[in-house]
Amino acid sequence: IAYFSQIILMIADDMACNPRNPRPAMVFNNANEQINVYGHDVEVDYRGYEVTVENFIRVMTGRLPPSTPRSKRLLSDDRSNILVYMTGHGGDGFLKFQDAEEISSIELADAFEQMWQKQRYHEVLFIIDTCQAESMYQKLYSPNILGVASSRVGEDSLSHHVDSAIGVYVIDRYTYYALEFLEKVTPESKKTLSQFLKVCPKSACVSTVGVRTDLFQRDPKKVLVTDFFGSVRNVELSPYTVTLNDTGDTGDSTASDRETCSADSCAPKKKIQRKKMSYVDQFPVEQFLKRR
Amino acid sequence: MAAPMIMRLFFAGSFLSLISGVHVADVFNEELLIKPLDSGHVYAHFQFTTKWDIDIQTQQNFTHYGLFPKSLGEVLAKYSVHELHLSLTQGLWRHRIWGYPVVSAPPGAELWAWFKRDTTNIDKKWSDLVNALSGLFCASLNFMDKTATVSPKLSFRPLGAADQWIATNSTYLRYAAMPGEMVCTENLTPWKKLLPCDTKAGLSTFFKSGKLYDTSYHSLGVYYKSVCTDAECDTTGVELVQSLAVVYEPPVRQGGKQDWSFKSLFGRFLTNSCPVAEASHILVDITGNKTLAYHFHLSPPPDRVETATRGGDKRKFAIYDAKKRPPSGLNLAAKYNRNVIYKQPQPPQLHAHRFITGFGQENGGIVTMLFNTDPKENLTVIYMEMVPWFIKMYFHTLKVEIDGMQENPLHIHYVQAKDRQQPCLMEVILKLPANTTTKVSIDFDRTFLKWTEYPPDANHGFYVTSAVVSTVLSHAGQYTALPQHSDKLISLLSLNDDISSEFLLRIHTETLLVSLPTPDFSMPYNVICLACTVVAIGFGSVHNLTTRQFIEVDPTKNKGFLSNIKDKLKRKKKETDAKVHKEEKSDSIEEKKS
Numbered sequence: 094i095a096y097f098s099q100i101i102l103m104i105a106d107d108m109a110c111n112p113r114n115p116r117p118a119m120v121f122n123n124a125n126e127q128i129n130v131y132g133h134d135v136e137v138d139y140r141g142y143e144v145t146v147e148n149f150i151r152v153m154t155g156r157l158p159p160s161t162p163r164s165k166r167l168l169s170d171d172r173s174n175i176l177v178y179m180t181g182h183g184g185d186g187f188l189k190f191q192d193a194e195e196i197s198s199i200e201l202a203d204a205f206e207q208m209w210q211k212q213r214y215h216e217v218l219f220i221i222d223t224c225q226a227e228s229m230y231q232k233l234y235s236p237n238i239l240g241v242a243s244s245r246v247g248e249d250s251l252s253h254h255v256d257s258a259i260g261v262y263v264i265d266r267y268t269y270y271a272l273e274f275l276e277k278v279t280p281e282s283k284k285t286l287s288q289f290l291k292v293c294p295k296s297a298c299v300s301t302v303g304v305r306t307d308l309f310q311r312d313p314k315k316v317l318v319t320d321f322f323g324s325v326r327n328v329e330l331s332p333y334t335v336t337l338n339d340t341g342d343t344g345d346s347t348a349s350d351r352e353t354c355s356a357d358s359c360a361p362k363k364k365i366q367r368k369k370m371s372y373v374d375q376f377p378v379e380q381f382l383k384r385r
Numbered sequence: 386m387a388a389p390m391i392m393r394l395f396f397a398g399s400f401l402s403l404i405s406g407v408h409v410a411d412v413f414n415e416e417l418l419i420k421p422l423d424s425g426h427v428y429a430h431f432q433f434t435t436k437w438d439i440d441i442q443t444q445q446n447f448t449h450y451g452l453f454p455k456s457l458g459e460v461l462a463k464y465s466v467h468e469l470h471l472s473l474t475q476g477l478w479r480h481r482i483w484g485y486p487v488v489s490a491p492p493g494a495e496l497w498a499w500f501k502r503d504t505t506n507i508d509k510k511w512s513d514l515v516n517a518l519s520g521l522f523c524a525s526l527n528f529m530d531k532t533a534t535v536s537p538k539l540s541f542r543p544l545g546a547a548d549q550w551i552a553t554n555s556t557y558l559r560y561a562a563m564p565g566e567m568v569c570t571e572n573l574t575p576w577k578k579l580l581p582c583d584t585k586a587g588l589s590t591f592f593k594s595g596k597l598y599d600t601s602y603h604s605l606g607v608y609y610k611s612v613c614t615d616a617e618c619d620t621t622g623v624e625l626v627q628s629l630a631v632v633y634e635p636p637v638r639q640g641g642k643q644d645w646s647f648k649s650l651f652g653r654f655l656t657n658s659c660p661v662a663e664a665s666h667i668l669v670d671i672t673g674n675k676t677l678a679y680h681f682h683l684s685p686p687p688d689r690v691e692t693a694t695r696g697g698d699k700r701k702f703a704i705y706d707a708k709k710r711p712p713s714g715l716n717l718a719a720k721y722n723r724n725v726i727y728k729q730p731q732p733p734q735l736h737a738h739r740f741i742t743g744f745g746q747e748n749g750g751i752v753t754m755l756f757n758t759d760p761k762e763n764l765t766v767i768y769m770e771m772v773p774w775f776i777k778m779y780f781h782t783l784k785v786e787i788d789g790m791q792e793n794p795l796h797i798h799y800v801q802a803k804d805r806q807q808p809c810l811m812e813v814i815l816k817l818p819a820n821t822t823t824k825v826s827i828d829f830d831r832t833f834l835k836w837t838e839y840p841p842d843a844n845h846g847f848y849v850t851s852a853v854v855s856t857v858l859s860h861a862g863q864y865t866a867l868p869q870h871s872d873k874l875i876s877l878l879s880l881n882d883d884i885s886s887e888f889l890l891r892i893h894t895e896t897l898l899v900s901l902p903t904p905d906f907s908m909p910y911n912v913i914c915l916a917c918t919v920v921a922i923g924f925g926s927v928h929n930l931t932t933r934q935f936i937e938v939d940p941t942k943n944k945g946f947l948s949n950i951k952d953k954l955k956r957k958k959k960e961t962d963a964k965v966h967k968e969e970k971s972d973s974i975e976e977k978k979s
Contacts, residue, residue: 107567107569109569109570109598110475110567110568110569110570110598116595117595117598117599118569118570118594118595118597118598118599119594119595129595131570131594132570133570133574133593133594134574135570135571135574136523136571136574136575137523137569137571138520138523139525140523140524140525140571141525141565141566141567142525142528142840142841143525143527158516160512160513160516160517161516161520162516162517162519162520162521163520164520164521164523165519165520191841191842192841192842193841193906194841367440367442368442368502368548368550369548369549369618370546370547370548370611370613370618370621371546371547371549371613371618372545372546372613372618373542373543373546373547373549373552374542374552375542375544375855375857375889376542376767376855376856376857376887376889377539377542377553378539378765378767378795378796378814381795381796381814382765382795
């Protein structure tokens with residue numbers, strides 16, 4: 094079995110192509126424009142009004158309408174390691190979505206439990222960067238979750254620095270130092286999660302980074318950062334053969350499609366009467382002009 | 386480094402197709418048209434055409450893919466799509482100043498599709514199609530549900546080959562638009578991946594998001610239709626055109642000069658060409674390069690210069706063959722002799738301007754001005770408008786005035802809106818006399834929505850999509866669109882033989898932003914606080930008053946412990962008061978004595 098990576102990005106506001114952005118289509122990690130985090134191959138799956146608490150919980154639990162495309166689904170199974178990173182404004186027990194609604198820590202804990210019961214994850218690394226972020230993982234009760242928060246209950250998470258060209262603070266402290274650490278991690282890196290958990294001491298972050306390891310079964314000192322951050326493909330060799338059924342799914346699959354048949358025997362059933370086609374009159378006003 | 390890889394892939398691909406015995410007859414062309422505009426802007430239009438000689442009516446054909454993108458082909462086959470036109474645009478095309486683009490697109494997202502003849506349950510197929518496309522292009526197209534979709538009857542006939550019966554049956558057509566949709570790198574990324582050479586070779590290496598989004602206008606287009614492959618249209622094929630149109634403004638960065646080059650527009654030279662492309666051309670429209678006062682010089686010199694006559698209009702093109710570029714790379718550059726001379730724009734034959742009228746939050750009006758600038762020729766236009774249901778249009782207020790004088794339109798097709806079910810569709814056929822301004826106006830009422838129906842940024846307002854004006858021009862001044870039967874821009878040159886004297890033109894107006902009466906969303910909190918306070922104070926007091934029993938207290942009876950202490954304290958106070966009073970009295974008596 095080979096693992097594959099799936100990234101679901103939910104961004105509520107359009108920052109990169111906002112008319113106020115003096116560098117269109119670019120979002121930098123600092124005012125010196127060091128790294129363009131928006132990149133050339135970014136794909137935002139949920140954007141604008143689609144970023145709601147309901148959609149987030151649906152993506153996590155997999156309860157999406159049947160017409161949802163694959164790129165908008167989590168597609169995880171019981172062997173998947175999931176990294177969940179949330180940031181925004183928050184408080185004691187909640188995180189704000191779109192300035193109009195909130196997700197509470199209890200809802201989040203229940204969502205993770207639903208995922209566990211349906212075997213939708215193997216391990217979860219939950220990183221949250223908001224004010225009083227610790228409160229968001231305090232209510233979790235499902236196994237195999239490692240929680241990292243940028244601040245304790247009662248503390249505010251602070252922004253790092255302002256970019257005078259744009260006029261807003263461009264990055265938060267915890268995210269800035271975490272990004273700095275992760276930029277040095279390559280797919281072959283042997284850095285462990287315990288090194289990642291120490292990434293922002295109080296001197297740099299001003300707030301205290303909180304960690305919750307009681308639900309996580311492995312020792313963070315022995316877990317590689319690439320287990321969550323890289324799509325390192327593990328291949329499992331199996332001595333058994335697997336027969337694949339030919340579903341023949343290329344269009345409207347009716348009952349007759351399910352039976353396997355050869356090109357000759359199938360063709361008569363699918364014969365649609367071909368119609369003669371031609372270029373059509375684009376401007377059908379003649380009939381109305383004649384009336385006058 | 387990338388080129389040998391692509392060559393290897395190409396050979397592998399062709400080798401594999403030979404083995405499988407399936408001949409995938411598709412042809413890919415890439416072209417770039419650069420047109421400097423009189424206003425100092427530079428219009429660049431990329432067109433990537435994949436023509437696939439398969440019969441659209443046979444379902445099994447959509448199983449083996451060559452250059453035609455598989456991800457898009459599977460979606461089109463699964464949802465029985467006959468024709469699809471999707472555009473994602475950022476910015477407004479200014480017809481009055483810039484003339485006509487190759488393909489017109491409104492700001493935001495616009496999607497219209499014709500479904501195949503025997504399609505059942507078209508509404509479900511449309512809903513699944515928009516969901517699939519929203520995943521494919523990273524746009525929130527899934528909001529194009531029934532409440533935002535219409536079936537126009539007169540506009541948007543199939544642009545490609547179609548069954549004549551279907552073409553006049555608008556129940557197979559669905560049109561929707563989202564004017565508030567923004568376009569950014571995440572839309573360009575999957576669009577680029579549909580190209581056979583991705584961004585590794587050819588003209589698509591120019592797609593750097595940092596440069597492409599720093600423009601006055603940016604439009605991505607995906608257009609899929611059937612085409613006739615022979616004169617009698619006995620055999621048909623399908624054609625996919627991916628277009629990217631950008632309008633730059635060089636004078637802003639270059640101190641007033643309209644100089645442009647590949648390096649300044651796209652950030653790099655053209656160093657390779659897509660090996661799977663049949664041809665790769667760059668066309669520069671040099672028709673405007675006539676006057677000695679203001680002209681530009683192209684370097685390197687073009688491979689050939691040709692003049693195309695189309696409907697009485699002569700256009701001169703400088704053509705470069707990108708497959709024969711020099712080894713150091715091609716950096717096409719134009720140098721002007723002086724700064725831009727800004728002058729009154731020469732508007733094209735037809736342009737439009739649309740805006741909202743009225744004040745307050747109760748009602749308003751939509752007015753569209755249609756300008757026919759030609760001194761001699763009358764124009765017949767189809768004016769189509771789609772308005773969401775919460776802007777209640779009043780049909781009886783529809784007024785058409787030509788230069789101030791009221792006129793009746795030739796024909797009106799009006800589908801009334803239904804609350805929370807469908808938008809209002811209005812198609813009007815108008816005759817615009819030569820050299821006149823026509824004003825189409827209609828009044829509306831603003832609705833007070835239910836509080837859950839407001840978006841998170843309710844005070845921003847609600848968008849109304851562009852109106853679409855379709856007409857047929859008899860001469861091609863400033864017209865750059867392609868005729869129905871041709872697919873490549875280079876074919877603009879061979880249109881000397883084009884006997885058609887009619888040019889279909891479609892333009893889009895501005896979008897509108899309507900503010901609806903918005904409630905104060907903090908009110909539920911305020912109301913709860915107020916109500917609870919009133920209840921606590923009012924109810925508590927009233928309950929106390931009405932249920933309290935007044936009984937006489939016997940002063941001699943044994944009272945409680947606390948009241949005993951209170952009485953003792955009271956008595957002590959009385960004694961001390963009496964003492965002080967006595968002392969004062971004695972003091973005063975003594976004073977009197979002394």
